[in-house]
Amino acid sequence: MQPDLVYLNYWKRKELLQSKTPKFPLLRWCFSQELCEVEKVIFSKIKNQNTVLDIGAGDLRFMQKFKQAGYSNIYHTQDIGEEFKYTYTTLDEITYQYSAILCLDVIEHLQLKEGLSLIHKLIDLLAPDGVLFIQTPNGRCIRSPLASDMTHLHCYNINDLWAYLTCIGLQVEGYRVVFEAERQTWKQQFLNLVTRYMITRILGLDYADNIILIAYKLNLTQ
Template sequence: MRKKLLRQGAPRFPVRRWWETDHLCEIEQIYFDAIRTSPSVLDVGAGDLRIMGKLKRAGYAGEYHTQDVGTEGAYTYRDLDEIRRPYGAILCLDVIEHLALREGLTLIRKMISLLQGGGVLVLQTPNAGYIPDPRSWDMTHVQTYNPGDLWAFLTCEGLDTTAYRVVLRDPNPGPIVSTRMAITAYVKRRVLGCDYANNIAVIARKALGPASGL
């Protein structure tokens, strides 16, 4: 089914920007809009809890729970197997690239099972089509995904899926920087057949229905 979807042609994946800020950047605003009316959020791989702070400062007032195996913060859960309830939204940012493919897809399916009917899954991960600076490669990354495959996989899992390509770019670059980035993007996309967008972001919504009986 996934390959059939891809043969039929994946939709265009628009580009959105990420930049370092204590507030919401462009792609994070999309995340916020996706979860803002959810009664509860589970943040998987919550890390330093920075995105939690951003979303709460932006106005998210629902229940916010966290999961991580690390020690950077105090988390609600250490393991997803501890969870016995569904959530209205689940965030999983920059996690699945640290897992082998089978483990990553198993994690995604587990998160889908924890969503309420109508709930939304927000994923962010590096873009396999991007050509990185060799010096920037993270040795803990063991799997990459491309937008089409991830979109098709989630669609086949029954979710209404929208994917974005995310560039790391200041909100107001000057004319010289803008010109350099435009040339780089053209060469990567048109000449090399690769991508200039660093990451993938996916908003995937579960069909309405009774909440999972967790």
């Protein structure tokens, strides 16, 4: 019988969350021709990888920006859409493992069980010592992730997703992602400080729009 992925390691996750939760630093994301702060972090970890698989590649923006930044190895794409040309249309077509897999802004379009199932499939497609990137809207953000796109079906918070990935044997680091320009006036900075204080300290929520988890599949046979 297949395990229910929703409740896989449930109490182990709860115990882990009670014992330790890492701090998740803040990164900025914005539309730009060059790599923004989040994309720089991703690129720094894929630039030396031999193969990259981009799941839910969409308009191919990430592929184009990473190639422009200097990535020259194998970069394959997968998406169910018909507006652009992809390497694969389904995961069933993929027959070998990749050293890096991007799953950016995808799992929120699936119900929880299906989203977790996708994550497990991607881990199977990840080569030993490979790295998996999962980016998704922040379920704790004061701006509801469900309000910006009617195709969003489930929200994740960074603590739970970190614990889930950790408990299935991955080494995980995470970041909270805020949508804002890297350069701001002093008035914008002051306004941000005030609103962020109110959101986090008074309302107990978060102002970061997205989360990104970077999970390493350790080769324990070495």
